[in-house]
Structures are given as C-alpha cells and as structure tokens.
Amino acid sequence: MQVGNLFAINTTSISSLELILKDEDNTLLDDNTFILDGESNTIITEAIVKDAEGNPVEGIPVSFTNTSSYGTFANNDILSGPDGIASNTLQNIEIENPSTITDIEITASIINPSDENTPLASNNKTLSIGNQIAFVI
Numbered sequence: 407m408q409v410g411n412l413f414a415i416n417t418t419s420i421s422s423l424e425l426i427l428k429d430e431d432n433t434l435l436d437d438n439t440f441i442l443d444g445e446s447n448t449i450i451t452e453a454i455v456k457d458a459e460g461n462p463v464e465g466i467p468v469s470f471t472n473t474s475s476y477g478t479f480a481n482n483d484i485l486s487g488p489d490g491i492a493s494n495t496l497q498n499i500e501i502e503n504p505s506t507i508t509d510i511e512i513t514a515s516i517i518n519p520s521d522e523n524t525p526l527a528s529n530n531k532t533l534s535i536g537n538q539i540a541f542v543i
Contacts, residue, residue: 420466421458425514425529427451440499440535447477447499449533453514455486462490466516469525470494473511476501476535483517504537 427435428450440449451470455463466486470479477499484492492514501508510533515525 419457419463420455420516420526421460422456423468423514423516423527423529424454424456425451425512425531426454427512427531427533435533438531438533440533442499442501442504442535442537444537448495448497449499451479451494451496451512451514453486453492453494453529455490455492455516455527462486462488464488464490466490466492468492469515469517470496471513471515472496473513474508476508476510499535501535504535507534507536509534 427438429435429440430446430448430450432450435449453468453470455466455468457463464486467483468486469483472479477496480495480497482494484494486492496512499510511530512533513528513530515528518524518526
C-alpha cells in the first residue's frame, strides 16, 4: 500500500489521532486561544498517532489542513516519528481585524493509502485568535 512516494504502512495498527496546539515557545494552548502580539503569528500543531494500546506509531503520514485563509502550513504529509508525533507549523497568521476574535478550524488526518479522500482517522480543533484587546472585551 502506497500513497504517492510515501512508505507502505500497516493501517490496522492505528487506533487514534490526538491533536495538540502550541505557541512558538512550545507552550500548550490549553484553551485553544492564541493572542496575536505583533511579533509572533505562528503556532505549532502536533498530531500524535497511537495504536489500540495507546503506544505511539511511527511512519504514519499525517496531513494538516486549515479551513480558513488565515495562515498556511509550512509542510504537509508529514510522517510520524518514533514518538508517534507528526509536527507542523501554521505560520503567517494574519486576520482582517485583530481586535475581534476569529476562529480557525485546524484538522489533522491520517492518509488512507487505499482511498486518499477518506482518512483513516482525523481530529480537529478550533483555534480562537485575536489581539489582547479582543479577549478583554
């Protein structure tokens, strides 16, 4: 089973996909809120691939999508490492009015080698962004 030039994978070992959002300092965005500060417009997304026993699964291709026009992912179709983590960066996040809160839907999906249109697993999070004043009002 292959998808393009990706490695053959054992899809039966995949049980779950967890999605984590962090800032550039690698700090978890617990409430999925990101404050634009004029300096950093980048977040780190990590997808963790696990088997049925909760163990990390290496070598699984993960695709990241952003349903908005706010920001772009640095890479795509990233293979999970020995820790099961596939990491990507959503960069250049610019919103029309930073004094309001804007939601960005982020999805991580495990590519299905037999049908690229139907992921084996996916997880999504909504990231709320704005500048400091947007979260005070």
